[in-house]
Amino acid sequence: MIRFENDYTEGCHRRILQRLSETNDEQTPGYGTDEHCEKARDYIRKACDAANADVHFLVGGTQTNTTIIASILRPHQGAVSAITGHIAGHETGAIEATGHKVLTLPSDDGKIQAEQVKELYDAHWDDVTHEHMVQPGLVYISHPTENGTTYSKAELEALSKVCREAGLPLMMDGARLGYGLAAKDSDLSLADIARLCDVFYIGGTKIGAMFGEAVVITNDSLKKDFRYMIKQKGGLLAKGRLLGIQFETLFEDGLYYEISNHADEMAMMIREAFVERGFSLRYDSTTNQQFPILPNDVLLELGKKYSFSLWEKFDSTHSVVRFCTSWATKKENVEMLLEDIRAL
Amino acid sequence: MIRFENDYTEGCHRRILQRLSETNDEQTPGYGTDEHCEKARDYIRKACDAANADVHFLVGGTQTNTTIIASILRPHQGAVSAITGHIAGHETGAIEATGHKVLTLPSDDGKIQAEQVKELYDAHWDDVTHEHMVQPGLVYISHPTENGTTYSKAELEALSKVCREAGLPLMMDGARLGYGLAAKDSDLSLADIARLCDVFYIGGTKIGAMFGEAVVITNDSLKKDFRYMIKQKGGLLAKGRLLGIQFETLFEDGLYYEISNHADEMAMMIREAFVERGFSLRYDSTTNQQFPILPNDVLLELGKKYSFSLWEKFDSTHSVVRFCTSWATKKENVEMLLEDIRAL
Amino acid sequence: MIRFENDYTEGCHRRILQRLSETNDEQTPGYGTDEHCEKARDYIRKACDAANADVHFLVGGTQTNTTIIASILRPHQGAVSAITGHIAGHETGAIEATGHKVLTLPSDDGKIQAEQVKELYDAHWDDVTHEHMVQPGLVYISHPTENGTTYSKAELEALSKVCREAGLPLMMDGARLGYGLAAKDSDLSLADIARLCDVFYIGGTKIGAMFGEAVVITNDSLKKDFRYMIKQKGGLLAKGRLLGIQFETLFEDGLYYEISNHADEMAMMIREAFVERGFSLRYDSTTNQQFPILPNDVLLELGKKYSFSLWEKFDSTHSVVRFCTSWATKKENVEMLLEDIRAL
Amino acid sequence: MIRFENDYTEGCHRRILQRLSETNDEQTPGYGTDEHCEKARDYIRKACDAANADVHFLVGGTQTNTTIIASILRPHQGAVSAITGHIAGHETGAIEATGHKVLTLPSDDGKIQAEQVKELYDAHWDDVTHEHMVQPGLVYISHPTENGTTYSKAELEALSKVCREAGLPLMMDGARLGYGLAAKDSDLSLADIARLCDVFYIGGTKIGAMFGEAVVITNDSLKKDFRYMIKQKGGLLAKGRLLGIQFETLFEDGLYYEISNHADEMAMMIREAFVERGFSLRYDSTTNQQFPILPNDVLLELGKKYSFSLWEKFDSTHSVVRFCTSWATKKENVEMLLEDIRAL
Structure with a gap:
């Protein structure tokens, strides 16, 4: 089975x-106070052109989202x-478990737009x-x-503007940031x-690391006491150096960019193969996740050799599936898949 | 500096x-459903002589304590x-952050005894x-x-009996279980x-692993839906195999026992050296943490070459400090320390 | 201004x-342990034909919903x-504040149907x-x-059946139960x-009482320790007798039925007047809330003399408004309103 | 039985x-936006000499403590x-249920002193x-x-000073404020x-009202969005006017002062009677709660005619009990009690 x-299969x-x-044999102090973490922070600040940013390392995505959100909200x-x-x-309701509702906006492609945020915000305050x-x-x-889709600079600037006018911190989940x-x-x-964001994170788990998410806080007002929050939410790794080293x-x-590029290239090859073969795509993704709409028999055929995710039922005879590539995807496996697609 | x-310094x-x-190159499904995790679960069930136990892998101690406790309590x-x-x-109040008070019992050595639990329980129910x-x-x-101290079998049996009579699940934090x-x-x-316990965990982070705690649930009534809880509390590692492999x-x-033995042997050598040199011990620990009471000038002297923790002030001229050994402690470092102690 | x-205007x-x-001068023990509360519990058990039900008195609706839900859910x-x-x-996210997500089902009239619950439940468990x-x-x-709508016995029986098969307690918010x-x-x-329900409450605040909601727990498995929950959530009134007396x-x-009837009769008179005058109703309510769709100029006209709630915009020239009656609604005020409607 | x-017995x-x-027949808007609430707020601001204070009305003490604390803490x-x-x-762990630990300081008389707060604060920040x-x-x-004891102005000034220097809001629970x-x-x-405080409340439940606590927020930085918090925590009474009117x-x-005086006078009479009869007092209370240490046979004797609270065991033959007076305490009942004390 090729996965x-x-x-995160490798x-x-x-x-x-x-x-x-x-x-491995170096002795370091714990909880992210070692020199590897310091170096990693510096590299990241530089990469972000954000000399004053606070950088923290956490283990996984749910934990990171929860910690950031619980830290910010009243x-x-x-x-x-x-x-x-x-x-x-x-x-699993991790945000609610810290006491907060997730206020949802409709979206067909996974993105939300500035006007939607403005409307929701105004509607709240207009209600007596x-x-x-x-x-x-x-x-x-x-x-x-x-859904694999990305924000354009114009879209993010518009969102950022609306958020700042409303006093709403803008947070970006970057679990797959490299691929974006x-x-x-x-x-x-x-x-x-x-x-443009007030806080975001750079995903490691899905992009080359064993695990790890690097939180970057650029808005000064969100920096205070963040390490307490990490500890409370179970994200302060004793051997923090493991995150720093990664x-x-x-x-x-x-390396982060290089392997991200590789994953996206592999994904685009798969995308093109499906399109050339006449299949539609559920989302217009140019990143490492591709969502072809496949006849159910094709799905069964491909499923004998490849594992992929069943995303949703499309109609009585078609399904949306997800093919993921990653930093670890082998070109020969992709080429085999392409052949099999063409041969369908 | 020898630490x-x-x-968790290495x-x-x-x-x-x-x-x-x-x-590394194996492709596995995520979230602990891979074969390495399955094998590790089997080894652990066997080691615990608990064929029906549920075994789950989490990343760190705070997370594990929080997840278990939040899962059990109303x-x-x-x-x-x-x-x-x-x-x-x-x-950092992780338990309170899930809504629960920690009801504390006095303890001078880190342990609590069956009678204390019974008394607290009875006092609660006796209060109108x-x-x-x-x-x-x-x-x-x-x-x-x-404090490095351990429960005897008789003590644990007494605790277990009181807990079962009262309907109180008994949970053991085994972050350093091997050393115990x-x-x-x-x-x-x-x-x-x-x-004797209803749920406990076997610590990996401090005993040979990069990270990881293995939760063992033996009480059937505590097993339900535990994976939801792990996910919600941020402990469901995407690459769960990393825990399984470890x-x-x-x-x-x-290996777990072997390296635990090593750490305890190193600790006992340090203990004896301090005692022979005439220093008292704050706690009667036979495990990897030792707590000598040292004159402050001795502490400063040793501090030039070795790092250790300042535990608490003892009196105006003495302090309690903690020396930790681990699976990684090098015998030559301990021997150097012993010489330095003798030379004080 | 006639309201x-x-x-809850009176x-x-x-x-x-x-x-x-x-x-007033009677001396009673606190927290709902007095004789008035006991008597009130007996009356309610009898009215419910539920001799074994537990009956508790809380102050308001949000508090009651929160306490019940937090008591039941893991x-x-x-x-x-x-x-x-x-x-x-x-x-204001009271349920989320206790850690729980509200899982919403679409509804046009405020009700949910058995099949919707079954579908959501199956979808959850079918998802790998x-x-x-x-x-x-x-x-x-x-x-x-x-929205003023009511469940029929057949609908509630179907819901109850699905819930019991799925092991989901069915809870009814009866803040306006009398009017239903x-x-x-x-x-x-x-x-x-x-x-048919496992727990529900009989609203007093909106039906004759100053305040107060009577929780009735018929499912034995939900009874345990409920008073702890009331206390923790701030609903255990020191002078609990005030609730008992009411x-x-x-x-x-x-009296509860009598005054509920009155309110519904007043509401139906208003409903008929709007319908006769040619206005549509947003919801088919036969209870004390009525939701006519009014031209905005009519709304402004009526608003000079009467207060009512703006429910939602209907189209560019019409709005949905809510007229509420209650146990306290004076017939002469309703008649004046009817005349004014007819005169529009 | 005289209670x-x-x-809160009447x-x-x-x-x-x-x-x-x-x-009763007035029609008012809900949730504390009516004129009675407005008037009551004005009276209270004036009584506090705090023209800019925000005043909110909640129902009971646990609810009020929870709402204030949850509103302030991160x-x-x-x-x-x-x-x-x-x-x-x-x-019942209401504070913990909102996610926060209660950090306790030792106290023999119910009060804490400025130095204790300073010490705890410094100890926290000194810990690496x-x-x-x-x-x-x-x-x-x-x-x-x-315990019925009161802070002197000097004590409160010292506490306030330490708190302000540390940036810690000082909150006073005034459930029995009048009696103080x-x-x-x-x-x-x-x-x-x-x-001197940043937020406090004036208790009504125990001092003449059916129920109700008036929260006074004098620190501007604590005022924001407090009504959201009241609603979420279940304290926003639909018929808020009931609180305003009271x-x-x-x-x-x-009236508040007058009836508080009465209660304290009655309490001091009881205190003196016990002291004259040779009994010691557990706490030096000059307010409406008195805590004599009584031989257990005296306690049984008095218990035939009067209800009072068993506070704690003192020694094998004595107990501390609590006698409470209130705005409602009848002088003839107190006189009867005095006679019975003298006759012991």
């Missing part, structure tokens, strides 16, 4: 393994998100009984989204994101 | 690194713990206004404790613990 | 005031509700990644709904509700 | 009943309180691992305390309290 079911990039081995506030957002549907409703307290977006940055049609840089490796000389 | 400040045991490298219930318990003082107070909902102990099992004067086996390595042929 | 804006029924005055579970349900939109999603843990309905029971076209009795007065000889 | 067991002051009756912060504080032991501990986020005191203000030896006025009556011409 395209998600982007261990980690070999250079990370090697670096973990090289540093008890009567909620997080605005696309209905398809990860926090809205796939984190707004005290009986959850107050919007921050805006959560993913880049790329759960590497997308051929994307005009967004890390520096743009650092400038992000050091990913960011010291561009 | 004895805690038991990476992980070399055999784990090697195994991570060997398995909203009006609290966790009974020694005042010195980790959940009572060193997890008990509905105005937090109801004891489970009992939390650590083995070894924060390996203690020369301990008569407690993993099987005893599995039989615990597989630690438990397939006794 | 039809809600059903104090309380005169007989309650009188009773409060008569009993942390990874959510409350299924119509998207229009009070808990979903008008309690259900552990990443909030598990449905109970079903919340209102009778009458926020009194609805001319309703075939549901209190005894039916007690038989419900005693309402239920000792049918 | 001295607590200060209904409410007759003038309040009368006012509720007079205003998730990693806790409320500093005497170990004997109401929030620490008698609210403070991020692993709950951060002190506010200071909670009661006046009078659970009326204490013969108290030099604290409402204006002092308003000046506090209007209590504060329009000094």
Whole structure:
């Protein structure tokens, strides 16, 4: 079985393994106060062109979303998100478990737009009984989204503007950020994101690391006491150096971008093969997740050799499926898949 | 600087690194559903002589304590713990953040005794206004404790009996469990613990692994839906195999015990050296943490070469400090320390 | 200004005031352990034909919903509700503040149907990644709904059946229960509700009392420790007798039904007047809330003399408004309104 | 049975009943936006010499404490309180249920002193691992305390100074505030309290009202969005006017002080009788709660005719009991008690 079911099917990039081995016997202080973490922070600040940003390392995505959101909101506030957002549907109510409602906006492609946020915000404050409703307290977006789509610079600037006018921190879930940055049609840089968002994170788990998410806080008012929050929410790794070493490796000389590019290239090859073969795509993704709409018999045929995710039923004879590539995807496997697609 | 400040100053045991490298390219499903996790679960069930136990892998201790406790308690219930318990003082209120009070019992050595639990339980129910107070909902102990001390089999049996009569699940924090099992004067086996506790965990982070805690649930009534809880509390690692591989390595042929023994032996050498030199010990620990009471000038002298933790002020001229050994402690470093102690 | 804006514009029924005055100097124990509460519980059990039910008195609706839901759900579970349900939109996230997501179902009239619940439940368990999603843990309905509509006995029986098969407690918000029971076209009795729901409450605040909601728990498995929950959630009134006295007065000889009937009759007169005058109704309500769709100029005209709620925009020239009657609504005021409607 | 067991054994002051009756048919808007609430707010602001204070009305004490504390703290912060504080032991973990630890300070008389707060605060920040501990986020005191004792102006000034220097809001639980203000030896006025605390409340439930606590927020930074918090925590009474009317009556011409004085006078008579008869007092209370230490046979003898609370065991033959007076205590009952004490 060749797996395209998600982007965490392998261990980690070999250079990370090697670096973990090289540093294994070093004795370091715990909880992210070691020199590897410091170096990694510096690399990331530089990459973000954000010299004053606070950088923290956490273990996984749900934990990171929860920690950031719980840190920002007051008890009567909620997080605005696309209905398809990860926090809205796939984190077992982790946000609610910290006391906060996820205020959902409709979305067909995983993105939300500035006008939607403005409308929701205005509607809240226009309602004379707004005290009986959850107050919007921050805006959560993913880049790329759960559907592989990306925000353009213009879209993010518009969102950022609306958020700042409303006093709503803008938070970006970057669990797959590298794949978004590497997308051929994307005009967004890390520096743009650092400038336009108040807090975001750079995903490692799905992009070369064993695990790890690097939170970047650029808005000064959100920095205070964040380490308390990490500890309380279970994200303060005793051997914090493991996170530092991984992000050091990913960011010291561009490995993060390089492997992100690879994943996107592999994905675009798969996309094109499906399109050429006459299949439609559910979302217009230029990142590492591709969502062809396949006849159910084709799906069964491909399923004998490849694993992929069943995304949703499309109609009585078709389904949307997801093929994921990653930093680890082998070109020969993709080429085999392409052949099999063409042969359908 | 030679570090004895805690038991997580190095990476992980070399055999784990090697195994991570060997398995790195395997493609596995996520979230702990892979074969490595399955194997590790089997090894652990066998080691616990608990064929029906549920075994789950989480990343760190605070997360594990929080997930277990939040899973068990109803909203009006609290966790009974020694005042010195980790959940009572060193997890930034993680338990309270899930809505539950930690009900503390006095303890001088980190342990609590059966009679204390019984007394607290009876006092609650004897109070006519008990509905105005937090109801004891489970009992939390650590083995070894924060102070390096261990429960005897008789003590644990007494605790277990009181808890079962009261309907209070007994939970053991085993972040350093190996060091407790390996203690020369301990008569407690993993099987005893599995039989006497309702849920406990086997610490990996401090005993050879990069990270990871293996939760063992033996009480059937506590098993339901535990994976939801892990996910919600941020502990469901995407690449769950990393946990499986580590615990597989630690438990397939006794590595866990072997390295625990080593750490305890190193600790006892340090203990004896301090005692021979005429220093008292704050706690009677036979595990990997040792707590000599040192004159402040001695402390400064040793501090030039070794790092250790300042535990508490003892009197105006003495302090309690903690020396930690671990699976990674090098014998030559301990011997150097012994010489330096003798030379004081 | 004559107020039809809600059903809590006046104090309380005169007989309650009188009773409060008569009993004022009695000395009673606190927290609902007095004889008035005992009597009121007995009246309510009898009215519900539920001799074994537990009956508790709380102060207000949000508090009551929160207490019941938090008492029932485990942390990874959510409350299924119509998207229009009070808990979903008008309690400032009180349910989320206790850690639970509200899982919403679409509804045009405020009701949800058995098939919807079954579908949502099956969809959850059919999803292979259900552990990443909030598990449905109970079903919340209102009778009458926020839109004035009522469940038929057949509908409630179907809901109850689905819930019991799925192991989901069925909870009814009865903040306006009297007005639902009194609805001319309703075939549901209190005894039916007690038989078909697992827990529900009988609203006092909006039906004759100063304040107060009587929770009736018929499912034995939901009874345990409920008083702890009331206390924790701030609903255990020190002078609990005030609640007992009020419900005693309402239920000792049918006052609750009598005044509910009055309110519904007044509401139906208003409904008919609007319909006769040619206006449509947004919801087919036979209870004390009526929702005519009015031209905006009519709305402004009526607004000079009467207060009512602006419910929602209908189109560029029409709005939905809500007229509420209550136990306190004066017939002469309704008649004046009818004349003014006819004169439009 | 003549009840001295607590200060909520009767209904409410007759003038309040009368006012509720007079205003019963008025139609008012809901949720505390009516004119009675406005008037009551004005009276209270004036009584506090705090023209800019925000005044809110809630129903009961646990609810009020929870709402205030949850509104102020960030998730990693806790409320500093005497170990004997109401929030620490008698609210079924209501504070923890909102996610916050209660950080307790030892106290023999129910009070905490400025130095204790300073010490705890400094100890937190001096600890290098403070991020692993709950951060002190506010200071909670009661006046009078659970033990009937009161703060002097000098004590409150010292506390206020320490709190302001540390940036810790100082909150006063005033469930029995009137009885504290009326204490013969108290030099604290409402204006002092308003000046020295950041938020406090004026208890109605135990002092003449049926129910109700008036929250006064003098610190501007704590005012924002407080009504959302009241709603979420279940304290926003639909018929908010009931609270307004009660506090209007209590504060329009000094009724609150007058009835507080009465209660304290009755209590001091009881105190003196016990002392004259040779019994010791557990606490030096000059307010409405008195805590004599009685031989157990005396306790049984008095218990035939009077109800009072068993506070704690003193020794094998003595117990501490609590006698409470209130606004409603009848002088003839107290005189009867005095005679019976003298006759012991």
